């Protein structure tokens with residue numbers, strides 16, 4: 001399945017400035033593996049050591065938060081749009 | 095106001111003070127870091143007391159200076175001793191922070207004023223936001239005053255008055271077919287592609303600092319001390335976290351004595367992801383699809399959710415939620431006892447206050463401050479069907495005596 005992945009600004013250094021990348025995969029996990037094959041190191045910015053999505057990263061498939069879908073197992077249709085977005089917290093305890 | 099730069103809250107990496115909001119290494123949130131060496135509590139108290147009657151009296155602890163020509167003078171709103179509501183709830187030391195008394199009638203004017211001043215510094219010409227209603231209001235008004243273009247994004251289906259009181263300032267109002275969480279994601283994507291000042295996205299490190307003034311004012315108004323407890327309505331959780339930070343900064347600088355403020359978060363049951371996590375004793379906030387009349391709090395994936403949980407637990411506070419029915423009851427109770435008409439967000443606050451007072455979770459001796467952050471006039475829908483209808487009479491004494499006198503208890 002060919003799917004597009006929208007790359008957020010903080011990760012564009014790894015993709016040499018590319019904003020939208022086409023990868024393949026039957027589910028989100030596979031698509032991220034393919035993305036990492038093309039841009040080594042990018043997966044580690046999105047997933048932790050146990051392979052879970054990092055706290056400050058949200059992933060959407062066709063505008064749906066994957067936490068409402070099947071997470072990394074969310075299946076991808078041909079032409080699906082994956083968007084990686086910062087979770088954007090703004091607070092601190094100083 | 096001496097800003098050192100931005101620092102990642104998670105990994106500590108430093109960045110220059112620009113229009114950026116996430117850490118390039120870890121996606122953590124960026125925070126303004128100040129140079130407060132040599133700032134002394136007593137001198138600061140004096141400078142504050144001599145400052146303007148607005149948020150700008152706390153300029154030393156804000157990331158940007160006031161822009162006089164653009165100033166709508168937000169903040170420095172009344173802190174009211176709530177005798178009658180306190181009687182009703184068994185809380186003799188109850189105060190209300192009446193933040194409906196702002197230029198666009200919500201606390202959002204505080205954060206927007208700071209974001210706008212930062213936006214000017216960075217040379218933006220379009221001022222924008224992802225809003226549940228009140229933020230759009232504040233952005234539109236502030237942009238009008240500053241002569242900037244405003245484009246505000248809101249979810250479809252907000253209260254009528256919230257849309258009209260925004261549109262009147264002549265921004266472009268964009269209704270997005272989806273929830274606030276959809277609007278928020280879209281605005282994050284827009285910020286990546288277009289050089290716009292999106293107040294709560296790429297200006298978020300500056301914007302969010304404005305909410306500290308809600309703590310500064312309360313401490314000053316209580317006679318330079320923190321309350322024992324605050325009850326704060328929570329959407330994204332930004333205000334909650336920054337109120338805590340405000341008290342903490344005042345303490346660290348010796349402006350007020352050290353004291354733990356029990357941070358108590360109020361959510362609507364129809365959108366209570368943080369309350370759910372709190373009760374389940376987990377530290378993972380799972381997103382929900384909002385369904386509540388408290389539309390200004392209808393954020394299903396709260397950005398600061400984990401920090402809210404953490405603070406509520408570590409300070410001995412709580413996270414509690416109330417049903418829409420309890421929200422409406424609380425809006426009416428507040429109006430009837432204190433003469434203050436809040437939108438449902440304030441009903442959430444008072445509803446939670448009432449619930450925690452009834453269960454004994456809030457002790458009667460506690461000096462408690464409840465934040466009323468938005469005005470009822472913008473959300474008449476919430477109460478229009480439950481308020482008593484008017485009595486219609488003929489313009490005669492007989493009609494008055496027949497139909498009114500008994501009602502007035504006369």
Ligand SMILES: Cc1ncc(COP(=O)(O)O)c(C=O)c1O
Pocket residue numbers: 200201202226227228229327328329330331332333334390391437439467468469
């Ligand atoms: C009136 C009112 N109160 C409270 C909030 C919640 O603020 P926050 O998103 O910072 O938690 C909002 C805005 O979203 C609001 O409009």
Ligand SMILES: [Zn+2]
Pocket residue numbers: 102103104105106107117118119120121122
């Ligand atoms: Zn970081």
